[in-house]
Amino acid sequence: xxxxxxxxxxxxxxxxxxxxxxxxxxxxRDLLKxxxxxxxxxxxxxxxxxxxxxxxxxxxxxxxxVVLVTVLLVILVVKTERYEATSAERFHxxxxxxxxxxxxxxxGSYLALNGGWFGESLPPRSLRKIAETIVDxxxxxxxxxxxxxxxxxxxxxAAVVWDYRGIDTFFExxxxxxxxxxxxxxxxxxxxxxxxxxxxxxxxxxxxxTVAKLLYLVLIPALAVALTSHPGGGFPGGALITSVIVIFLxxxxxxxxxxxxxxxxxxxxxxxxxxxxxxxxxxxxxxVLGFFMRSPAFLLQNQPKAVSPVGFISELLGEPIGGSIFFxxxxxxxxxxxGLTLVLILLLYSSRPKRHMEELKVExxx
Amino acid sequence: xxxxxxxxVLFAILTMCIVVNIAVTxxxxxFRPSLVKKLIALVVLGDSANVLAILIGFTMTxxxxxxxxxxxxxxxxxxxxxVLFVDPIPQALVLTAxxxxxxxxxxxxxxxxxxxxxxxTTDVRKISKLRG
Numbered sequence: 491x492x493x494x495x496x497x498x499x500x501x502x503x504x505x506x507x508x509x510x511x512x513x514x515x516x517x518x519r520d521l522l523k524x525x526x527x528x529x530x531x532x533x534x535x536x537x538x539x540x541x542x543x544x545x546x547x548x549x550x551x552x553x554x555x556v557v558l559v560t561v562l563l564v565i566l567v568v569k570t571e572r573y574e575a576t577s578a579e580r581f582h583x584x585x586x587x588x589x590x591x592x593x594x595x596x597x598g599s600y601l602a603l604n605g606g607w608f609g610e611s612l613p614p615r616s617l618r619k620i621a622e623t624i625v626d627x628x629x630x631x632x633x634x635x636x637x638x639x640x641x642x643x644x645x646x647x648a649a650v651v652w653d654y655r656g657i658d659t660f661f662e663x664x665x666x667x668x669x670x671x672x673x674x675x676x677x678x679x680x681x682x683x684x685x686x687x688x689x690x691x692x693x694x695x696x697x698x699x700t701v702a703k704l705l706y707l708v709l710i711p712a713l714a715v716a717l718t719s720h721p722g723g724g725f726p727g728g729a730l731i732t733s734v735i736v737i738f739l740x741x742x743x744x745x746x747x748x749x750x751x752x753x754x755x756x757x758x759x760x761x762x763x764x765x766x767x768x769x770x771x772x773x774x775x776x777x778v779l780g781f782f783m784r785s786p787a788f789l790l791q792n793q794p795k796a797v798s799p800v801g802f803i804s805e806l807l808g809e810p811i812g813g814s815i816f817f818x819x820x821x822x823x824x825x826x827x828x829g830l831t832l833v834l835i836l837l838l839y840s841s842r843p844k845r846h847m848e849e850l851k852v853e854x855x856x
Numbered sequence: 857x858x859x860x861x862x863x864x865v866l867f868a869i870l871t872m873c874i875v876v877n878i879a880v881t882x883x884x885x886x887f888r889p890s891l892v893k894k895l896i897a898l899v900v901l902g903d904s905a906n907v908l909a910i911l912i913g914f915t916m917t918x919x920x921x922x923x924x925x926x927x928x929x930x931x932x933x934x935x936x937x938x939v940l941f942v943d944p945i946p947q948a949l950v951l952t953a954x955x956x957x958x959x960x961x962x963x964x965x966x967x968x969x970x971x972x973x974x975x976x977t978t979d980v981r982k983i984s985k986l987r988g
Contacts, residue, residue: 495863502866505873512877512900516884521892528896531877535907538870542914543923543942547906547950554958559899562958566892566965570972574890575979583887590879598875601908602868621943628926646924646944651951662952669959673966680970721925725955826955833962840969 501541508534519574521567529560546647546721553729558830561736565837624650638796642804643812648723652815656790660773663825667766670829674759677836682752702741708734716823717816724819728826735831739838751839758832765825772817776800790814871911877904891968891978895961902957906950913946 508531515527532555539548625646627639641649651659709731716727773790780787780800787800792813794801802813881904884897914921924944968978975983 594879602871644926650948
């Protein structure tokens with residue numbers, strides 16, 4: 491048994507573990523346990539990403555799904571109900587269950603048998619040409635006569651995300667911006683209406699707050715992750731910064747004093763807008779440059795093309811940074827960190843169930 | 857079928873597990889009464905779909921694959937690095953899908969908090985009765 495077989499064995503065990511955890515979290519009536527089980531599933535998926543050679547995904551996923559989503563679900567369970575009611579078994583439900591089972595068996599065996607290991611691979615081999623063109627043109631142009639496809643970035647994933655498929659990613663960042671703003675509009679009044687009540691919550695001891703403040707040291711590697719892209723980039727960097735701030739808030743028992751809460755929220759909204767604005771400006775920068783150089787240029791253009799000499803610098807201190815990818819990643823990390831911190835703070839400080847029950851009692855008495 | 861090796865069997869089990877996870881979580885999203893349980897199932901459903909995308913990108917290589925990052929080692933060993941790498945396109949797709957997914961989950965979570973404030977429950981059956 492050679493090394494790659496052992497690695498695959500570890501991956502298979504992780505997949506089996508994830509299935510067990512998945513069935514457990516659907517069946518469990520205690521929602522807190524279910525939320526933690528979803529974190530466990532994510533942990534197993536992290537092992538899978540490592541086995542499947544996706545370090546760029548692993549960096550984002552371990553922060554977003556294992557830390558932030560689990561924290562989000564636990565907050566949600568604490569803010570609402572802890573136990574799920576039992577559901578009655580009906581005939582049409584069991585019918586759909588059986589149908590789902592059949593579809594699973596058919597689709598699963600089709601995928602498993604055509605996965606490229608038993609002979610035919612499921613996506614046709616000709617599709618692989620796209621990946622080969624991208625990877626071969628990343629840095630060097632040795633295989634082609636012209637270098638107009640080069641992204642000058644050592645990481646293929648970052649190059650696809652911000653150069654070859656840049657407009658798509660730009661609009662995905664816009665979705666993040668819109669989701670942040672929507673959550674702010676939904677929850678802001680709710681949070682600010684109970685400021686006086688929050689001031690009565692005991693804040694943790696100064697020692698605990700100081701120890702929690704040591705967490706801010708992690709911001710230095712977070713910046714390093716945000717500004718390099720082999721692997722790394724704006725998404726994992728921003729998620730790391732958010733994780734640090736949210737863990738600090740929970741560890742210091744809401745160490746943010748409520749009198750400054752309003753100002754902090756406004757600052758975070760401003761930072762989110764700055765991140766989105768920076769993304770737009772960097773996308774439009776080549777066109778402005780092209781206007782002054784009197785040559786055609788394109789939105790989100792990274793390196794010089796055949797018809798246009800406009801391009802970003804490709805190296806900084808002798809390291810390949812990938813031209814516009816570096817600047818776009820930096821603005822994306824600002825957008826991601828500020829946006830996610832804002833919405834998680836709003837969720838943390840929104841109302842508690844106890845207060846809700848008291849209100850209901852008062853209303854029914856009246 | 858050319859030959860059945862241990863690796864191919866392991867890989868088939870791995871794929872099957874992910875498909876089962878997707879089916880189980882679809883069941884959770886459709887039939888569980890609590891809104892919070894539905895969200896938890898939706899989170900795992902999204903993650904499983906992401907893993908499946910990466911899995912399909914992985915199976916397309918012939919040799920023992922490497923992550924799609926060019927370093928000095930790769931540049932020295934091969935003039936055409938693409939034969940060594942897994943497909944970077946599904947990975948790029950999943951990278952943005954994860955963060956967008958988180959944004960969507962947060963909007964849903966805030967809506968659940970507001971729904972709980974209005975109705976006093978997260979059980980969809982009770983909520984539909986209250987409205988009717």
